[in-house]
Amino acid sequence: MTKLEALNICKTLDGLYTLDNISLYLKEQELVVIVGPSGCGKSTLFHIISGLINPDTGRIIIDGRDHTGQTGRVGYMQQKDLLLPFRTVLDNIALPLVLKGESWQEARKKAKSYLSQFGLEGFADYYPRQLSGGMKQRAALLRTYLFASDILLLDEPFAALDAITRHKMQKWLLSLRNQYNPSILFITHDIEEALLLADRIYVFSPLPGRVVGEFAVKNLTDEEKSLCKKQIMQLLNM
Numbered sequence: 475m476t477k478l479e480a481l482n483i484c485k486t487l488d489g490l491y492t493l494d495n496i497s498l499y500l501k502e503q504e505l506v507v508i509v510g511p512s513g514c515g516k517s518t519l520f521h522i523i524s525g526l527i528n529p530d531t532g533r534i535i536i537d538g539r540d541h542t543g544q545t546g547r548v549g550y551m552q553q554k555d556l557l558l559p560f561r562t563v564l565d566n567i568a569l570p571l572v573l574k575g576e577s578w579q580e581a582r583k584k585a586k587s588y589l590s591q592f593g594l595e596g597f598a599d600y601y602p603r604q605l606s607g608g609m610k611q612r613a614a615l616l617r618t619y620l621f622a623s624d625i626l627l628l629d630e631p632f633a634a635l636d637a638i639t640r641h642k643m644q645k646w647l648l649s650l651r652n653q654y655n656p657s658i659l660f661i662t663h664d665i666e667e668a669l670l671l672a673d674r675i676y677v678f679s680p681l682p683g684r685v686v687g688e689f690a691v692k693n694l695t696d697e698e699k700s701l702c703k704k705q706i707m708q709l710l711n712m
């Protein structure tokens with residue numbers, strides 16, 4: 475079943491034609507990766523899907539309903555972790571639940587119950603500055619998950635991490651996915667990361683962003699994946 479659709483999205487930002495008729499979909503429990511050159515409008519598309527900005531034309535359909543320009547339906551983790559430095563890890567994670575109307579006590583209790591699965595056991599009372607890069611990203615991901623657990627938009631969540639931590643986080647995300655089965659749209663510049671994580675991959679053109687390729691990569695052999703990699707690199711002029 476289709477969980478989310480972006481239909482014919484166009485957007486101009488400050489006179490710059492940024493998104494050119496983007497249409498894509500995300501099925502229930504699917505992990506779809508968007509790869510594209512820097513500045514091609516990927517984050518702008520996430521802003522539109524999450525309802526933070528309106529498209530000039532086009533619609534965002536979630537669970538069959540028009541959600542264009544409406545916030546609060548999807549969990550959106552932006553490129554920066556955006557953890558509040560003056561709040562503890564637990565309170566950072568609990569905050570979205572409070573914003574949704576739960577009491578701090580309830581929200582903390584719920585957030586606490588997820589800490590171990592997100593590798594944050596024992597760090598509830600720490601502050602973001604006391605966490606490693608990977609832990610900060612896991613805290614931000616848990617906060618995103620608690621805001622809306624069924625659809626997650628993850629904008630280059632591992633880009634700032636060193637190679638070893640990044641690889642650990644990729645494996646961890648896959649295991650988390652098997653446990654909770656969310657539908658995930660994931661942005662990356664890294665084709666290897668896309669091939670490791672994705673069920674399907676969309677390739678975007680340089681500005682204005684257009685979908686120039688779509689690859690179903692779930693269950694492909696290593697050989698088939700390396701062929702896909704070559705085709706994606708060609709599309710990206712690499």
Ligand SMILES: Nc1ncnc2c1ncn2[C@@H]1O[C@H](COP(=O)(O)OP(=O)(O)OP(=O)(O)O)[C@@H](O)[C@H]1O
Nearest residue numbers: 487488490492511512513514515516517518519681
């Ligand atoms: N608020 C804004 N006002 C005007 N122009 C913007 C705004 N936000 C982004 N842009 C421009 O729109 C284009 C697309 O930006 P966007 O951040 O969506 O790209 P991106 O593909 O996510 O880039 P990156 O991969 O580098 O994060 C860029 O040229 C950027 O400079």
